[in-house]
Amino acid sequence: MLMARDSFTSEHCRRVTLIVLLFGRFLNLPPEDLDVLEHAGLLHDVGKIGISDKILFKPSDLTPEERRSIQTHPLIGEQLVKPLNLRPAEKEIILLHHERWDGCGYPYGIARHEIPFLCRLIALADVYDALTSHRPYRPPFSRDEALAEIARQVGKQFDPELAREFLHLIKSQQLFHHRTSGPRRQNSVKLSDQQPDLTSSAPGP
Numbered sequence: 001m002l003m004a005r006d007s008f009t010s011e012h013c014r015r016v017t018l019i020v021l022l023f024g025r026f027l028n029l030p031p032e033d034l035d036v037l038e039h040a041g042l043l044h045d046v047g048k049i050g051i052s053d054k055i056l057f058k059p060s061d062l063t064p065e066e067r068r069s070i071q072t073h074p075l076i077g078e079q080l081v082k083p084l085n086l087r088p089a090e091k092e093i094i095l096l097h098h099e100r101w102d103g104c105g106y107p108y109g110i111a112r113h114e115i116p117f118l119c120r121l122i123a124l125a126d127v128y129d130a131l132t133s134h135r136p137y138r139p140p141f142s143r144d145e146a147l148a149e150i151a152r153q154v155g156k157q158f159d160p161e162l163a164r165e166f167l168h169l170i171k172s173q174q175l176f177h178h179r180t181s182g183p184r185r186q187n188s189v190k191l192s193d194q195q196p197d198l199t200s201s202a203p204g205p
């Protein structure tokens with residue numbers, strides 16, 4: 001459904017899922033959490049189906065009104081997935097993946113530990129992929145530029161403890177050995193067979 005409407009967003013969701021699964025495995029999360037991340041990661045931006053092409057593909061900065069419109073996508077997504085009978089934690093990711101640690105996110109402006117753990121986790125993968133992806137209005141950030149931006153947002157946009165772990169993961173040699181020598185199979189994760197190229201600048205939404 002999302003692929004037919006917007007292949008950029010669909011590819012973004014797929015890359016975010018791969019990154020967040022790597023992160024979840026790095027943190028030794030239990031298989032049930034990884035399962036939630038896999039399913040909800042692929043759907044987290046499904047609400048963008050309800051946003052007009054004019055806004056979604058605008059090649060310049062959004063007006064405040066356009067920004068308010070695109071910020072409705074978590075609420076639209078929540079409505080769209082109602083018939084799917086998702087688990088509560090999956091629905092939370094679709095609804096709350098743009099909330100921020102400092103309470104300045106959307107749609108509700110909840111803060112810190114009010115934001116469910118898996119939502120704080122996926123927010124890091126989401127932003128990392130968005131920064132390193134081409135946008136109509138800017139070139140992609142390099143890996144180091146994206147890491148510097150995430151580091152600047154520690155304790156503001158992101159849970160400080162999780163953000164430090166994420167920075168460590170992306171920087172670590174272990175990750176790159178991991179990518180080149182094949183994944184360790186501590187947990188059964190279908191998508192983990194396909195490691196994302198975290199240094200790439202693949203197109204994104």
Ligand SMILES: [Fe+2]
Pocket residue numbers: 044045073097098
């Ligand atoms: Fe989103």
